[in-house]
Amino acid sequence: MKFSIQVNEGPYQHQSADSAYNFVKAALEKGHEIFRVFFYHDGVNNGTRLASPPQDDRNVQQRWSDLAKEHELDLVICVAAAQRRGIVDDGEAERNGKDATNIMDGFRISGLGQLIEAGIQADRLVVFGD
């Protein structure tokens, strides 16, 4: 089956970010396809590379990045939500005159249309959040 995933909550604050990761990992292991993972609301914070969680805890952001690399996942951060919360790639830094970027390797920033397309293209859209 072809899944799209929407992640609405931030890392560490909310288990949704963990549940979404575990779901994606399990689905891939079972041979399903992940069309796209779309990060919205505080979920965009799953895509910062500047977090330094304690060493004896999971690293939520790095874990996404590693999974993306392994399975060529399309991890998309909503641009409008990212601008509010300060998730920045090269293009956004230039467009908005910011002096730094913080996006994690394996993520990309794009528009809400990517979420709608994910809903259209997938057999199931699964939303993780409150």
Added chain:
Amino acid sequence: MSEIKKFVYVNRKAPYGTVYALESLEVVLIGAAFDQDVRLIFMDDGVFQIKKDQNTEGSGLKNFSPTYNALGDYDVNKIYVEKESLEARGLTLDDLMDLTYEDEDDDWAEKSSISLVSADEIRDLMEDSDVVLSF
């Protein structure tokens, strides 16, 4: 992308305590460009999102409620409000904004976009949808 799917947006949270309502509305407006079959559900505290006469002056938050009036122009005109949620909060349809659309099949007559439905009907709406986005 010729396939048309039934999208339903389920709005369950009060408008200003968290950002979910505002960012849900942003998805609906962007999504309208994709020519899908779109319905909106307002239930639980989400019914407050379309309450009349919202005033955010005291909180300093942006009052985005006028934007709901634009939904009709985006052909988003199937808005379902859960009866039980309204009643539990002491509200009636008269407390909600007059969200309307112009019916192109009826000489552009102005009609209400809002339908009052039961929890059972909400369940059927979700069952009948291809994509359920909950906020």
